[in-house]
Amino acid sequence: MALKFTLAAAALASTAIASNTTGPFTLHITGRTDKSIDGYAGACHSGAAMEGLCYVEGPVDESSNYNQFYFDYGSYSPDTGEVYQPGWLSWLLHYTDPSGEPATQPSPLEFYPSWGSNVAVGQFSPSESWTSIGFVEDTMKLYMPGGYDDSSFNETYPNPVQTQGNLMNWHLCYQFTGGYYYRSISWVFTNPPQNPSCEPVDLTLELVTY
Numbered sequence: 001m002a003l004k005f006t007l008a009a010a011a012l013a014s015t016a017i018a019s020n021t022t023g024p025f026t027l028h029i030t031g032r033t034d035k036s037i038d039g040y041a042g043a044c045h046s047g048a049a050m051e052g053l054c055y056v057e058g059p060v061d062e063s064s065n066y067n068q069f070y071f072d073y074g075s076y077s078p079d080t081g082e083v084y085q086p087g088w089l090s091w092l093l094h095y096t097d098p099s100g101e102p103a104t105q106p107s108p109l110e111f112y113p114s115w116g117s118n119v120a121v122g123q124f125s126p127s128e129s130w131t132s133i134g135f136v137e138d139t140m141k142l143y144m145p146g147g148y149d150d151s152s153f154n155e156t157y158p159n160p161v162q163t164q165g166n167l168m169n170w171h172l173c174y175q176f177t178g179g180y181y182y183r184s185i186s187w188v189f190t191n192p193p194q195n196p197s198c199e200p201v202d203l204t205l206e207l208v209t210y
């Protein structure tokens with residue numbers, strides 16, 4: 001779905017190419033209501049070549065690959081240098097290739113719904129799919145682009161369909177993240193989250209400056 005969206009956006013801007021990677025960034029996690037939540041995201045092993053976004057308390061080692069993330073603009077025009085949002089977040093997977101050489105593979109972030117809950121856990125994997133994410137230019141806070149708000153729909157065609165703005169339903173939850181029980185980042189579709197341990201948080205990109 002995200003891939004289709006990007007291809008459509010690329011088709012509209014005739015000269016745009018697939019994407020443009022910026023960073024690395026650390027990802028600051030701050031509680032919206034629980035102000036004791038003030039830490040950073042760390043990539044944590046959740047399965048074969050997969051990682052969740054786990055909570056690391058306090059200051060973080062920004063030189064560590066596990067604490068560095070990238071923002072990929074959905075499309076980029078080589079003619080004008082313009083980049084277009086939304087895009088996606090990625091992490092660089094380090095591995096050893098078949099000849100024994102160290103190698104890296106960009107791993108986009110995707111949110112995986114659980115059909116029995118309204119909480120979707122975020123995981124990185126070296127795949128071609130991702131969840132569309134943007135950031136607000138002046139605050140660097142991450143959001144998901146809004147869709148239509150169906151909460152007042154009835155049999156009458158809604159004209160115009162109301163679109164929600166940027167959504168920021170990021171939560172920090174104790175939850176299964178792949179095969180492990182971690183405190184990690186999720187997306188909550190509608191409030192309140194079914195998982196009572198989920199705390200609303202903001203996610204802010206901070207450019208690594210060393």
Ligand SMILES: *[C@@H]1O[C@H](CO)[C@@H](O)[C@H](O)[C@H]1NC(C)=O
Pocket residue numbers: 019020021076081083
């Ligand atoms: C990404 O965008 C920058 C300008 O914003 C440009 O200099 C760079 O070449 C682009 N990289 C790719 C891979 O398109």
Ligand SMILES: *[C@@H]1O[C@H](CO)[C@@H](O)[C@H](O)[C@H]1NC(C)=O
Pocket residue numbers: 152153154155156157158159
């Ligand atoms: C259906 O929704 C419209 C607004 O979109 C409203 O004007 C109308 O009164 C609603 N109809 C009923 C039966 O509630």
